Amino acid sequence: MAETLTLAKAINAGLRRSLERDSKVVLMGEDIGRLGGVFRVTDGLQKDFGEDRVIDTPLAESSIVGAAIGMAMRGYRPVVEIQFDGFVYVAFDQIVSQLAKMHARSSGQVKVPVTVRIPYGGGIGAVEHHSESPEAYFAHTAGLRVVTPSNPVDGFHLVQQAIACDDPVVFLEPKRRYWDKAEVDASAAPPLPMGSARVVRAGLALTLVAYGPMVRTCLEAAAAAESDGTSIEVVDLRSLSPLDLDTVVQSVRRTGRCVVAHEASVFLGMAAEVAAAVAQECFYELESPVLRVGGFHTPYPPSRLEGHYLPDLDRVLDTVDRALAY
C-alpha cells in the first residue's frame, strides 16, 4: 500500500515503525515531544508511544548523546535528534571519543546502537548555524557510520536500518528536501542494504556523484544536460561511511569522467575522498581529472548569499563542462 509522503513524513513513518517493532527503541531530543520537532519529524510519536519513549530533554546536546550511550549500555536503542546541524558540535566529544570508540574500547564487548539524527545543509534561508554540512567530520571518524537519504523512500528505510544496526549511525537529513514527495510502499522490503550507493540515473559521458540534498540538484543538472545532448550518470552515495566505492568506480569505468558535488567546503570534504579513491582506482580509465564542486572554504554566509555559496545547477553544469572539455 504505497502512499505519497514527504521526506519528513517518511522518516516519521520509519521512526514509528521502529518504535512499534522494538520496545527498546527510545527517542530523545529537544522539542521532539509535544511539538513534534521543529520540522515535525517526530510529530505524533509522543502522543502514541508515551513520554517514556519519546523524551524531551534538557537543552544540552552533549548529554543527549552521553545519556543515549548510557541507555544503549543498558540495552536500549536510542534515537536522538540534534535540532540543527550547527548544534552537534557541542556533542562532538561524546560522539567522537565515546560513541564512535565504545565498541573498540571494550574490545567488542559493548555495543552502542545509537542513531544520531541531524537535519543538515543549507538552502532554507535560515539564520547562521542552521545550514551546516558537518558530514566530513563524522565520515572521517572511525567507529561511526554515516548515512543520508536523498528521497522519501530512502528516508523511510534507511532510518529503520540505522536504528536496527548495532553500530552508532549518524543519520543526516537534508532539511531543504524535507518537503520533497514520493510514493513510499511501507510494506516493501528495503531496496538496498544501508551501506550501498545507487545509480539513480544512467548515463554515458560522465558520472556525477552526490548525496543528500545535492542528489536532486544533480538529477536536474543531468536532465538539463540531456536536453543539450550530454548523457550523465548520477550516483547517490546514500552512505558516506562506509563509502560504496565499488558502485562509483564501476560507473566511472563506464563513463571515464567524474564530478563530485556537495554543499560542504570542498577542501577536505567528502568529495576529496571520492576523488582521491576514484583517481586511484580508475587511473587508466579516467579521461579527465575528477572535479569537485561544492561549498567554498568560508563560513556559511548570511542567507542572502547562500545561492552563491551552494553549488546550484549552473555551477554543477559548469563543472561538468570543464570535465568534459579535457
Added chain:
Amino acid sequence: MAETLTLAKAINAGLRRSLERDSKVVLMGEDIGRLGGVFRVTDGLQKDFGEDRVIDTPLAESSIVGAAIGMAMRGYRPVVEIQFDGFVYVAFDQIVSQLAKMHARSSGQVKVPVTVRIPYGGGIGAVEHHSESPEAYFAHTAGLRVVTPSNPVDGFHLVQQAIACDDPVVFLEPKRRYWDKAEVDASAAPPLPMGSARVVRAGLALTLVAYGPMVRTCLEAAAAAESDGTSIEVVDLRSLSPLDLDTVVQSVRRTGRCVVAHEASVFLGMAAEVAAAVAQECFYELESPVLRVGGFHTPYPPSRLEGHYLPDLDRVLDTVDRALAY
C-alpha cells in the same frame, strides 16, 4: 647565536619570545603554570611572566577556548594549550562555531587572534585518547588556520608566527618529536611564511608528502630508498590550512609520482585533499596514481598495536614501491 634545542624547548623559546615582545600575549591551559605543562613546553614561563600572563585554568577545555575568544575580543592574544589531542573535542563547538567564524560573523569587524596549541599524534606508548590526529577536522573548518612543525627550527618560528597572526590558528605539536633536537638560531628571521610548505629533501623519482611527526619517518624512508638507488623528494607541508598546493604540485610535476603519508585515518584524512588536488593539477604529468599511506579506519588501538597502526618506514616504502611499480 644558534643553540641546540629539542622541539619542546624550541616552542618554549618561541612562546617566551612572544610573551616578551607583546604584552597582550597571555597563555592559558591546564597545568601550564607551576608544572610547566605535562610536556614542559611552558616550563618557567609562569615564573618569569607571572600568574596573570600564564594562567592555570579550571579543567574545562570548552571554556578555555571560549574565554580565550572573550579575551581576544578585549584585545588580548591568547595562546591556549589543550593538554592532549583527545581532549580538544570537548572544545570543538567553541572552536568551530565561534573561533573559526567570529571574523566572518562580524563582517570582519572582530579579530580573534587565538592560538590553540595541541600536542598530537601517537607513538609514545600512551593510554587511549592520548594519540589522536584530529587535524582533518580543523583543516576542513573554514576560518581556521592549521600549522604543524616537524622540527625545532619550525617549532620556534611557527609558534611566533601563529601568535602574531590575526586569524585563529590551530598549532599542532607532534608529541613524539618533542625530544628531537636541532640547532635553532633565535636571532635569525623566520625562513618561510607560515603558510608555506618546504621541500626538505630533493629527489627525482617520487614526491613523498608529509607533515608533523611523519616528516622524520619519510626522511628516513627516503634515505633508505636512496641506498636502494631510488631518489625520493620529501615535502613537509608545515601548513595544512592553507595548503601550499603550489609547492607540492611543482614537485610532483618534476617527479611524476606522489605518495602522501600521515598518522590519521586515510579515509577523508589530509592525504585525500592532497591526492585529489594533485590528481587534478598534475593530470597529464602523473605516471602513477597518488597513493596514500596512514592510519586505518579504526579507533586508535591500544599502544601495543600502535606500531601496526602508525605508518612506519616499511609501510611508507611499501607504498612508494607500489607507486613506482605503475
Added chain:
Amino acid sequence: MAIPTHAPDDGFVQLLTPEGERVDNPDFPLDISDDEIRALYRDLVLVRRIDAEATALQRQGELGLWAQLLGQEAAQVGAGRALVPGDMAFPTYREHGVAWCRGVDPLTLLGLFRGTTNGGWDPEEHGFALYTIVIGDQCPQAVGYAMGLQHDRAENAVMVFFGDGASSQGDVNESFIWASVFNAPVVFFCQNNQWAISEPLERQTRIPLFQRAWGFGFPGVRIDGNDVLACLAVSRHMLQRAREGAGPALIEAFTYRMGAHTTSDDPTRYRLDSDVEAWRLRDPLERVRSYLHKQQLVDQSFFTELDDEAEQLAERLRAGTRALPNPLPTDMFDQAYAEPHAVVDRQRAEFSQYLSGFAPEEV
C-alpha cells in the same frame, strides 16, 4: 516539583507592582528621578514597537525570521540601562531591547534576520557583543572578556544574557565556575521566560534557577522580570559590585515569552492560552504607564509624542529594511579570514571568473 508560572511562591524582588505602585526593597534601593522613569518608559515603548514592526516585516516576507521579545521589555531595558560606557554585554538572539540601550541601530539587527549579514556592528564601539545563536556559547566568552577587564584594571563589568533553557548547557555552568574561581567582574542575567521553545521550565530544573548560583559560591537573586525598576536596581547593584571587585552574580529575571519562540514557531501546539492571558495582567509597560499616570508625572501629550516617535521609528525600519543592501558574493571570501588564505584566494578568483560568465542581472 511544580514550577509556578505566574508569580513564584518564594517571592522575588519587585519595586513596581503590576498595578503601578512603588514598593521598597531594603536590599535594592533605587534612587531614580522622574525623568529617568519617563526615559525608561520611552525605551519600553520603542523597543516593543521595534519588535512589533520586525514581526510584521517577517510576515510580509521581508525577514526570514524574527525572535520576538514581547513580554521581556522590562527585563532587557532594566538590564540594558544599568550598563555604563565601557561595560560589555553578551546577548543571545533575543536581546533587541539591550541592543537598543547600547545604541545599536535596530536596522542592523534586522539585517541578521533578513540574511544580509550575520552581525554588522562593532562590539567594542557599542559595548555589545554579537548575537549568539548556539545556546550558551557566549557565556565563556563573556567570562574571558571580564578576565580581560580585570587584567586591564578597568573599572567595568560584563553582563551576559541567557535563557532558562540555556541554563542546562555545559558551557553556561562552566562559566559560573570560571567567574567564581577568577572572581571575574561578570553578571549573569538569565531571562527565565518559562519556555525553551516548547519545553517548559521543568525540563531544565527542579528548583528555582537563581538558586543555581548557590552551587558555585556567588549570590543569586530572583527579580520580577516584568518590573523595569527591579531589573534596573538589581542589575545596577550587581554590576557595581562586580566593578568593585566583589565578583560575579546571577540574576534570574522571572518573566514570560508572550509571543512565539520565533516567527517559525506555533506555540498553540504546546501551551495554553490561559497562561498567556494570566501573564498579560503583568504587562511590563502597563504598570509604568499607570505609575506615570497616577503620579501625574506626564500628561497626555507625552504619550502622543511617544506614539509619534514610535511610528516614525517603525517607518524608518520598514523603509530601511527593504533598502538594506544585499551583500556582495565576494564578501564571503573577503571576510572568512583576516589575512590572506591561499585556498580562499584561489576560490575567490575562480568564482569571480565563473560569475563573469553571467550577464550582470543574473548574478
Added chain:
Amino acid sequence: MAIPTHAPDDGFVQLLTPEGERVDNPDFPLDISDDEIRALYRDLVLVRRIDAEATALQRQGELGLWAQLLGQEAAQVGAGRALVPGDMAFPTYREHGVAWCRGVDPLTLLGLFRGTTNGGWDPEEHGFALYTIVIGDQCPQAVGYAMGLQHDRAENAVMVFFGDGASSQGDVNESFIWASVFNAPVVFFCQNNQWAISEPLERQTRIPLFQRAWGFGFPGVRIDGNDVLACLAVSRHMLQRAREGAGPALIEAFTYRMGAHTTSDDPTRYRLDSDVEAWRLRDPLERVRSYLHKQQLVDQSFFTELDDEAEQLAERLRAGTRALPNPLPTDMFDQAYAEPHAVVDRQRAEFSQYLSGFAPEEV
C-alpha cells in the same frame, strides 16, 4: 577563599577517627558486623597492594603508565562495597579499588596500562563500566544508564565517580541537571583528592564541592574520604535513597592523593612534602587496623595471613602482567565496528596481505 587541605573547617561525616575510634552520626547510622569490618580491612590492604605492585611494574617497564590510588583506598572500598548486584558503577581511570569490589580482575586493569587492551571486561557482568579517561565523559552516560534502570523499573542505582578537577567540566554539570530533572537513580561520588594533576582545588571552586549540589536541587554531603566506614554508610544511604526513587545525591569524599598524579608526574614541582606528611597521619588503613587491634577483633595471625594473601596476589600480578597476551594486529579491524564495514574490510585485507610479506617473527 582558602580551601582547607587537612580537615575541612565546616566538618564532614566521620564514623572512625584517624586514631581508630568509632563515632556515631545520627544521620548516617551504620549497622556493621565485625566480620564486615575485617572484610573491609582486607579490601583496603589488597587494594593498596595492587596499587603498589602496579607502580612497581611500571617502574620495571612492564606498564606504560599507572594512575596510583594511594590514599584513596577507603573512599573507593567504602563506595564499592555499598554497591549491590545490579547496580552499575561508572569509574574514571583511578578506581582500581572499586573495580576490586566489583570483581574485576586487577590483571585486566593492568592490561589497559600495559597497552594490550583498552578495556577487557564486560561492564554488564561486573556492574562496572569501562574506565574513562576523557574527564567527565562518564557522567552523562551514567545518568543515561540510570534512566534505563528507571525505564526498566529496576530497583538498582548507578554510582558515578569523578574527581575535584572533573567538577569543572560541562558534562559533569549537565549530568547534575539531567539527574535532577529526571530524578534518576544516580549517586555522584566525587573523590576530592585536592589535586587535579598540578592544580590545587582553588583552581576549580571557591566553595566546598559538596555544596555544588545545592545549585541543582539535590542533597550534597561531605564525608571523610579516608574513613571507610563513613564512605560505606553514606554511600549505602544515598544509593538506597536513589533505588527507592528519591533521586540523585552528591557525595564529596574529602581525601588526598598521596602519590603522583600518574607515574609520569613529578609532584615535587608543585606541592609541599609537609602537606603530604600531614595527610599521612590520616591514613585510611591505619585507623581500621588500630580499631581492629583496640577492639581485639583480630589476632596477629589475621595480619600475617592477610600479608601472605597480598603477597600472593602481587605475585600473580607480576607473573600475569608479563604473560598478558599481546593483541593481534587484526583485532583493531575486528573491533572497530560491530557489523561489517567496507572501508575497514578492505584495509584489513590489504594489511593482512602486507603483513604476510614479512617473516612471522617480524610481525
